[in-house]
Amino acid sequence: MYKITGKQSFDVTPTEGKSEGLLNGDFYSLDIEKVDAQTWHILKDNMSYYVQWIERNDEAKTYTLKVNGSLIILEAKNEFDILLEKMGMANVGSAKVSKLKAPMPGKVLDVLVTVGQEVVKGDGLVILEAMKMENVLKADDVGVVKSVNVSIGEAVEKNNVLIEFE
DSSP: OEEEEESSSEEEEETSSSSSEEEEEEEEEEEEEEETEEEEEEEEEEEEEEEEEEETTTTTTEEEEEEETTTEEEEEEEEHHHHHHHTTTTTTGGGGOOEEEESSEEEEEEEEOOOEEEEOOOOEEEOOOOEEEEEEEOOOOOOEEEEEETTTTTTTTTTTEEEOOO
């Protein structure tokens, strides 16, 4: 079962391997034809829909679709997500990282950010030489650099705090 939330909220229980299931307790059946890599043509109750994936964020469980030209943003939660929410544990896995620590001892070859700089997930932060290899340490999340605690040429030990985020 999934709880789909957008402008309206729906409970959807699909039948595995089929284009049918229950929608708010009522049976549904879809005729689905793939148009291209991101677009599907769907027939439901003699109504035609062109559905295109615009953006998919599996971590946040949000999906942006274009349905017959209208943009729709949906959130999809499965039974496990709903249970965690009921137990007050919905955001357990989404704690924001406030520090970048050295994963191993090494020498700082370059610092790629400055204080006040905004970073996004995947941005390079520090280049650390360890075991004769260059390792680019990257941002795990979106944030703003609060402090840079190392400089080029500095030797660091495992778990030394290299950068702090706001």
